[in-house]
Amino acid sequence: MELLPGDVVQGYQLEGGLYAGLQVGGSPAALRLEAGARKHRTWSRAEAEALALHPDTAPAERVLAWLVALEPANALLTWTPDLQLPPDLAAGLQEYTDHKGEIQRLAVPLARQLGQTRLHHFDDFTTNAALQERLKVLPELWEDEAFMAGIHSSPAMTEGDEHLQRANAAGDYWAYLKYANGPRWIADSETLEVGSYLGRSLPGGEHRTQVADWNARNIFMAARLRHITALFPGGRVLALVGAAHKGPLEAVLSAIAPDLRLVELSELEGG
Structure with a gap:
């Protein structure tokens, strides 16, 4: 999918500078929902991803884990409006899923239908910050x-x-x-x-x-x-x-x- 992988979103934030305000690749939504999830869980990003992928993880915990892992699109594979989550996160996920782009309209429903455990993100803006300074x-x-x-x-x-x-x-x-x-x-x-x-x-x-x-x-x-x-x-x-x-x-x-x-x-x- 044309979204930034969670580890790349985290890396860009650590890099700072122009990357700190990156408004593309799904980064704003990922960071916003991650900030909400971190009020309730203290996993590292890597720990959260491992937990999200573990087959025995309960649905609510899996959703929280994907949010902490900075990949909210994957949280939608498990999330449903009736899932018991903190109200602020439930509202944030509802807003995210109401945006009817191809991720929500095509990728998530198809992955669910095929029984996929995750969507893989492959967007990139590695050169963006350095080159934007020249523009x-x-x-x-x-x-x-x-x-x-x-x-x-x-x-x-x-x-x-x-x-x-x-x-x-x-x-x-x-x-x-x-x-x-x-x-x-x-x-x-x-x-x-x-x-x-x-x-x-x-x-x-x-x-x-x-x-x-x-x-x-x-x-x-x-x-x-x-x-x-x-x-x-x-x-x-x-x-x-x-x-x-x-x-x-x-x-x-x-x-x-x-x-x-x-x-x-x-x-x-x-x-």
Whole structure:
């Protein structure tokens, strides 16, 4: 999943600096829920993860353990509204699960249905803090009305919204997922993510710095994903990421992992 692993969230917090205020990769929710859980349990993060994975751990303790381990998405595999938890944590988990992104809408229900004991996180922002310090002009670009209008009018945005609305109206989320994994939208998403910056010439080459950060992030994510496949040799791994990541991740994995077969979503039709 496109979330930061718990040990990475903890590592970024220990690093401090720009990482201390990281607002991506699920870090804010993980830290917020971890702070609430630590009012009730004093495990280290590693102890909490081990307890969460132990088959004899009671459901309420498993939920608390995943929260302390900084992986609230895994807590949702066990949590239900009727589970006896401290009221503040129950409210926090309800708010977290009410956010209907692909984690809550797809990853958690599918993992539950398949009887999985955990979801593996493989997002990464290792280079982000160092490179963000070099980006002085880019934040101004994000406030430029013409630039943002171009973003919102791009095919990746407009056609994607249209397909999602039609799928929601028809109650056919699978149709949307097939479209969102198709070559056309993947290419449009990559063009939006990279072309929007390379089409500009910013002082100090900041447009190139931004794209380099994007490239590096995808390479790190591919490495984490490749490591996860080592846990399931000869098995299946379903990766859940934003559309713009799909092309870069597949390119890296194709280059470094000749034993992997990358399966298109269309191949799973009826499977």
